[in-house]
Structure formats: structure tokens, C-alpha cells
Amino acid sequence: MHALTARGITKSYGGVTALAGADLTLRPGSVHALLGENGAGKSTLIKVITGAVSPDAGALRLAGAEVSFTSTAQAAANGVAVVSQELNLFPDLDVLANLYPMREPRRGPLADRAAMLAKARPVLEQLGLDVDPKARLGSLSLAQRQLVEIAKALIVQPRVLILDEPTSALDKDSSSRLLDILRVLRDREVAVVFVSHILEEVMSLCDEITVLREGRTVLDARPRAELDIPSIVHAMLGQDLPTPVRTTGTPGGARLELRDVVVPDRLAGVTLSFAGGEVVGLAGLAGSGHTTALEVVAGIRRPVGGSVELPGGGAPRDFRSAIGAGVALVSGDRRRVGLMLDKPVWENIAQVRPVALAGARLLRTGALRESARELAGRVGVKPPNVDTRAGLLSGGNQQKVVLAKWLAADPAVLLLDDPTRGVDLGARAEIHALLRSVADAGKVVVLCSTDLDELVVACDRVVVFHKGKVCAELTGDRIDQHTILRTMNTGEL
């Protein structure tokens, strides 16, 4: 008996086909990876399973019985729960209230907090989430919030649990805890669907793998043991990815220097030198200081000791002065801090140089569009129409727009924080190629990433942070996921 089967699911949106007869077979007690590039139809398939959209054709069976959900609430009532990539939580409410949206246990007209707590306790404990249930959700760290989201799904004791990129915001500790949780779910005979871009993780967590490409199932519930990463990548892309090329910085180019930089609780005397022409990766566990180093260079954080010297000379006083001095900061959180989702692509690309940095003058819409078109072409935004609203683009293309708006300012230092979070493999490779071309133009490129494979593929040099100090600088063949992971966890090579 299968926990859930989807057969021949078809769905198109106004002429664009998202799913063209996709299949999915889930067994109880098995962790099932659902893979595919962005646009391959993963999220549409998940929406169909959870009742968020109704398919044009195809059949859905839950434990053998045919079902068709008309709403997510109905799907949830039948035991299909989702932990989504975008956190659907209320930052101003406490943890407990967030665990029971619209379904609080009640005593008369009042929410029964005692019953809520009693049900939540074991789940929170299982997840190892050690927070006060009365704490305001907004005061939790991103990783903790993600665990709350998972706890919320577990409380309804689902038969099918969909984890949509659950680990993109988790540190290694929580990820390994997730491994334990998956073990528990297996024992409980829950069918788990695991959507992730991190293939290493998929290989270590999942039992079966389904790959979608262009709305069709190309690998259908194959046991993991039969597959390896290259064969999965091949199935996802229909082709192989190029191997990384490493270079060293051009001597005499732009230089960015950090000398003995101290930030309380974050950096304990960090000295680093970056040369134009190289892509330098910063690695570390959450809170180890690598992202703080970025913030210091961007002027968002003032060090209490030591100094920073930008390529033009001088230290950044604040974020705006850093931008003026040629620093660009691309965040992976593009929806919150990167883009105006309701505005067309050209307005987003115009936001830095012609708008934020310009003095009083008239801007010609035509000229802005023209230069946006050129930049969008350079970074490969698809579709190339600059009048498209940014919110309608896929994650990878949104991130390219963010890159384009900073490239418009011709920065001397390009800082990136998890730039390919939630970006599909093809767009990720294109973004890495862009970083390389920026570096080749003699700019300093510094890349922080939680995706270790990204550091391996894109960087010439990887600096590993441990507890506020630089503990290793890896170059050449020593850049591999295994070494980075071990070093950032132990602080020793």
C-alpha cells in the first residue's frame, strides 16, 4: 500500500505548462527526495498534493483511495502537511500561538493554552528546540524559526509530510538533528517528501529519489543506492555541469584589507587580505563570524578595534558611504532586502546607480530601460523583457536582477551572502560564471555561503572561520566539502 500516489498530473497556467503528466509514488516510512531545477514543476506538484491548486488532469490517491483536495485546509485535515521554504509564521505572536494557526484547542470560547502546551512539549523536545514557548517568535534565530515551522507540521501527526527546502536556513547542528527527526518519522510510518537543492544532503538523508524535468518525471522513486550525484545532476539537467576552474588574484589589482578587526562576541582579531581578480569564499558555522566580516566591510557594523581599508583607501563609515566607495552587497534574502517585487525589472536594476547614488537631474525612462536591458542581457535574466514585474521571475532570475543592479554601479568590491539560496542548478552555474567574470575584471569578490558545494565550485580560496577567528585558508586541491566541513566544525585542519 502506498501512502500517496500521483499519476499523470497535468497543470498549465495560461498556456505555460508547469506539469505534463508527472508521477510521484510515496511509501510510508520512507524519506523521498523530490528533485528538479526551478521551473521543473516541483512546487506545482507540491501545490497539487496539498490542495493549493487543482490539476487539469491526473489522479491523486491517498492510502489507495482517490482524493481531490479543494483547499490546503482539507489536505491538512487528511494528514498532508507542508513545511514551506518561505516561513509562514507570525513574528509578533509567541511560539505556542504559532504552532496552532486556526486550530487552537479550546475551552469554551478561549484558547486552551495548557492543552496547547501539553501537545507541543513532546514535539519541541523531539526537535531539540529549547526555547520558552511564551517567547515572541521574532526573537528567535532563523534556524530556530525553521524548527518551529517543522514542529507546527508535526503537531497534526501527518501521514504525508512535505519538507520544502527545510535545511537552507539550518546550521549543521540542526541539520543533523533533522536527520534524527527523519528517523523518528520513518519509525512512525510517515511518508516524507524532501525537496532540496543540496544534493549531498539528499544523498545522506533520503531513501528514494524522484526527479522532475520540464514537468515530467524522469526518475521515478528510484532507491538511493542505485544513484550517485552525477547521475542525479544528469537527470535534472539533461546534461553535465562544467568542472570548476581556479585562478589566483592578479597582483597589483584592487586590494581590500582587514587588519586585526574586533567586533564584540563576533570577531576576535581578524586579519585578511583580498586581491582583485580572485573569488574568495568565507565559510563557518552560523555565528562563527564569517558573515560579520562581510558586514564590517559593508559598513553595516563598526569594529571596536582594528581597521578596514577599501580599495579606494579609507574605511567605510556606514553602509551608504561604503556603497559610495564602491562596495556592493548581494544578499540571498532577495525577497526581503534585494528586490521591489511589484516593480518591473528595469526599475529594480536602476535602483542603485541612477537612483540611490545620483544627484538631482531628470531620468529618462527610455535610457534607464535601455541600460537595464543591456545588464539583464549580460547576467542572462530570462525572460529578457525588462518590463516584467520582478515578483513574477523565478528565484534564480530574481537573484540575477539583484546582481545586475549592483553591477550597474560598477563596484570595486562585490560581497555576496548566500547568493544562490533557493536557486536552481542552471542559474546557480550562470551566477558563478558571472562572479568569475567580475573577478576577471580585477574586482574583489567575497562570497559567504552555507552551500559548501558552492564554495568548492566558485572560489579560488576559502577562508574558514571558527569562533570569531580565521582558522584556515584553503587553496587549490584542498578546497573540498569534506575539509571545509571538518574545519568549520572543529577549528582545525
Add this chain to the structure above:
Amino acid sequence: MTEVDRRVPDTRGKNSILGFGRQVLRVESSSVLIATILLVLVIGALRPNFLTIGQLRDVLNNSVYVALLAAGMAFLLAMREIDLSVGAMFGLSLITSALLMREGFNPWVACLAGIVLGAVLGLANALVVQHIAIPAFVATLATMQVYRGLAVALGDGQQVTGLPLEHSFFTVLGGDLLGLPVSVWILIAVTIGLTVLLRWTPFGYRVRSIGSNPDAAAFSGISIPRTRLYVLVLVGAVAGLAGVLGLAFFTSGDPNIGTGFELQAIAAAVIGGTPLRGGVATVVGAVFGAILLGVVSSGLVYFSIPANWSSFATGLVVLLAVGVDSALRSRRRARESMLGL
């Protein structure tokens, strides 16, 4: 200028100034304009006396003040802020100007002082917002009372009269030019100026960027406090301008004049197509929105509605007008999405 809107095929009059004007109107405010014209025609059909040049001129003239305040309000709404003190700034500028004239100052100097005072009041709003770190909505809720109180106190609670009415200030600003009141010409000039500022300058893009996504704006190097300060000063100066135009027309200073204008200005901007969520705004639409409100209140006079019911009737007609506007807007959106835009 071929870029105004190339997505919608419009073969008619593409090369003429008329065609360009039509496109600009379409982009800026077509639905509120249609709603206004419809309303004028309906009132005219029922009460033909309404459709005279003199009456329509009066409607325009009476709408100038709220229209100016609404034009400024569009900037604030575009960056997700609201200024509740515009009506009070309007009143205080008017009274101050009138008092200076009564004290013997040259009326043109007093006029300039009124506009500058408006800008200073706007600056005071901005400083309060910045230094107490509260939203402009809350700050101006307080300064609205402060400014109104000042106006009443300065005027000693009475009308300021005895002004030099034969002076060129009153005859020029209160007079006509080419068949239209001078104040209407000034409104047109301000509308064009503010539209250019909002649409075609970095400052205008910053204002709309902040409303669209404040975090992304800050992360692009846009200074939110500085932009907000400029906008609040601009709104104050426009309110001051509206105040001195009002003085030239009414020829006396009533300390309570302009009470409730702030809500009319917000309503006008929203009716005109500037949403409260920020990110987009249209100055032309806000001005037409104010004219629509003016048409409603003047038109009702023709229907011999009992005085006690006039407020009720005004509200009803505004709802109707907004309904028409909203229906037109959603039809256009549906058409655009059918084209896959």
C-alpha cells in the same frame, strides 16, 4: 518619449501631441477622470443648471486647496507615510499670512512668509518623526492639534479681517487669467512640476522605491530619513502655498479653515489611484480625485437635500464614485493580464 507605454497597441494618434497626452492620462489617472466626467454628466442631465461654465469654474476653484494637499499627500502615500497635519498647516499659513498683512507688511512678502512657514512646519514634522522615532501618522496626529491650536490662538479665535484687498496680491492671485482663475493655473503648474519630480527624477524614484520595499531601498543605499524629510518639507510648502491661495480667494482669515482637509486629501489621493500600500502614486490622479470630491459637494446643492442629510449623501456619492473607479480599474487589470502582462 516612445517609452510611455509600448506594451499596449495604440495605433491612433501615436505621433500627435494629443495621442501622447491621451497616453499620459491613461497611465496616470484614466479611471478617476472617467468617473468625474460621468458624475458631472449625470448631475448635468438631472439638473441642467449645473452644466454652466461659471458653475464648473467654481467647482474647480473650490477644489484647488484640497487638490494641492492631495498632490503632496500622493508623495507621502507613495512612501507608505501619511501626514495628518496638512489641513492645519494650510490654516496656520493662511492665518499667519493674513496677520502679517494686517500688521502692515507687504502682502507679497506675507505671502512668501506663508509658504516658507508651511515648509518650516513640514520640517518640524520631519524632525519629530526622526528624533522621537515614531511613524509620521502618529507624529502629525499631534502636530495637527499643535498647528491648529496655534492658528486659533494667533487669530484670537476670530476672523482676521481688514486686509488691503485692493493690493495686487488679492487682485492677481484672486483673479482670472485666460478665462481660468489664477489659482487653477497655479494648481496646473504644481501638478506638472510634482509629476515630473515623482516620475523622472532620482528623488521620485527613491520615494517610490521606499514605498515598494523599504528594506531593499535601504540596502540599495537610499537614505530613508533624508528622503522622508524632503517629502515632509515639500508637503508643508505645498500646504503653505494652498494657504496663501486660499487667503487671496477668501480675502479674510478664518482660524478654523481647512479643518478636515487632511482626510479629504487622503481620500482624493486614494480615489485618484494612489494605494495606501505605497510604491506607486499619481499626482494627476490625486488632483482629479480632489476635483471629484468637489463635484460631489457642489452637485449636491442642486438636489435640495435637507442640510442635515448632506453629509450622509456626500458619503454615499463618494462610495459610488469610488466604486465606478474601482470597477474600471479592475477591468483594465483583467485585460492586461489576458495579454499576459
